Amino acid sequence: MLFHVQMDVQIPHSLDPEVAAQLIAKEKAYSQELQRSGKWRHIWRIVGEYANYSIFDVEDNAELHQLLSNLPLYPFMKISVTPLCRHPSSVREDDS
Numbered sequence: 498m499l500f501h502v503q504m505d506v507q508i509p510h511s512l513d514p515e516v517a518a519q520l521i522a523k524e525k526a527y528s529q530e531l532q533r534s535g536k537w538r539h540i541w542r543i544v545g546e547y548a549n550y551s552i553f554d555v556e557d558n559a560e561l562h563q564l565l566s567n568l569p570l571y572p573f574m575k576i577s578v579t580p581l582c583r584h585p586s587s588v589r590e591d592d593s
């Protein structure tokens with residue numbers, strides 16, 4: 498199942514900068530591991546915002562929830578999820 502996910506990050510200014518840097522490094526490693534596994538298909542920076550648009554390819558809602566709630570920056574994110582399915586006009590073979 499494919500999902501479009503928007504992640505808006507808001508790290509509080511009161512958080513120790515070293516702790517923030519560690520969380521960001523962990524987030525990167527976690528994200529890249531999932532990208533290599535094929536579960537996190539795309540990640541795009543939203544220009545001008547500390548936010549991204551991502552595409553996930555997972556078994557079901559529960560797996561997506563588990564992956565998202567394990568994000569190291571999860572406590573500092575607002576996440577919006579939109580389920581996707583193949584568009585009948587798509588010419589891409591890897592859309593479904």
Ligand SMILES: O=C(O)CC1=CCC(=O)O1
Pocket residue numbers: 504506524525526528547548549570
């Ligand atoms: O910077 C972001 O958009 C948050 C994030 C998600 C995965 C990652 O590496 O950073």
